[in-house]
Amino acid sequence: MPLDALRPTPLVEQAIDRLRAQIAQGEWPVGTKLPSENALAQALGVGRSTVREALRALAAGGLVQPRQGAGVFVIATTPTEDWPTRLRQAALTDVYEVRMMVEVEAAHLAARRRTDDDLTALRAAMDGRRAAAAGTHAEFVDADIALHTAVIAAAHNPVLTALFTEFAPVLRKGLITLLELVDLRSHTPNHGEQAHAALVRAIEDGDAERAGAVLRDELTETLGQLLAM
Known part of the structure; x- marks a missing residue:
């Protein structure tokens, strides 16, 4: 399912919800590397800083994991409850x-x-x-x-x-x-x-x-x- 451009506000929250939904629906299976920040920003119609904040939130929720020099990878399809x-x-x-x-x-x-x-x-x-x-x-x-x-x-x-x-x-x-x-x-x-x-x-x-x-x-x-x- 293609990513659509987001509404103006609140961008970070929308980006988190959209990316979380994509992961839950299997767009990027566990072990898959996510597209680059630039590619995600272009697909969502936001800046790289918004994407970066969204990825931090997803990492905190246990959905993705950044790997130095390799990118950001999906590690779960449902968030870890705090x-x-x-x-x-x-x-x-x-x-x-x-x-x-x-x-x-x-x-x-x-x-x-x-x-x-x-x-x-x-x-x-x-x-x-x-x-x-x-x-x-x-x-x-x-x-x-x-x-x-x-x-x-x-x-x-x-x-x-x-x-x-x-x-x-x-x-x-x-x-x-x-x-x-x-x-x-x-x-x-x-x-x-x-x-x-x-x-x-x-x-x-x-x-x-x-x-x-x-x-x-x-x-x-x-x-x-x-x-x-």
């Missing part, structure tokens, strides 16, 4: 199972590594969670996640922190939905108060095993509720 996209599309229960693995270990580390500043932050987050019990489901979930974020921070592991940051938006959406469907807070607005207070006390006491066990039990209960939805 981590945030994969998280957004994953089942919440799958995300939650991984969350348990991450957070239980984080609780162990937090109990061993927490500083005075960490304890101050944990107590403030616990107070914030209690105060949010009078608010909406969204406000309560935000306060709950803030407390868990404080536990992660107390572990002093930047990889754990980055991983939980990626999880947080997916967890937030799922937990709000859970509260709306199950209405766990109709009789207990501060749902999970005892478990979270016990978690903070275990970290304060430096008891890694108790901190991990408390958090595992709390997350296991929530996972069970998610599986029952």
Whole structure:
């Protein structure tokens, strides 16, 4: 199928879409070398800089690979999903199972590594969670996640922190939905108060095993509720 000239704007996005479609349709099979930048620019009716940007985007998506001195070659017909996209599309229960693995270990580390500043932050987050019990489901979930974020921070592991940051938006959406469907807070607005207070006390006491066990039990209960939805 021949390439048609593109509309004036937005050129880079159009070039990416057109080239991606050509690759998906088998115009250039895997292992094939793409036409030169000049040839692509002429076919699309754009400048070489636009083609260059489009090829960079396709390379980032795992569709093509530039080879020094040889050109740009097709290496896949479907783009590789990035981590945030994969998280957004994953089942919440799958995300939650991984969350348990991450957070239980984080609780162990937090109990061993927490500083005075960490304890101050944990107590403030616990107070914030209690105060949010009078608010909406969204406000309560935000306060709950803030407390868990404080536990992660107390572990002093930047990889754990980055991983939980990626999880947080997916967890937030799922937990709000859970509260709306199950209405766990109709009789207990501060749902999970005892478990979270016990978690903070275990970290304060430096008891890694108790901190991990408390958090595992709390997350296991929530996972069970998610599986029952």
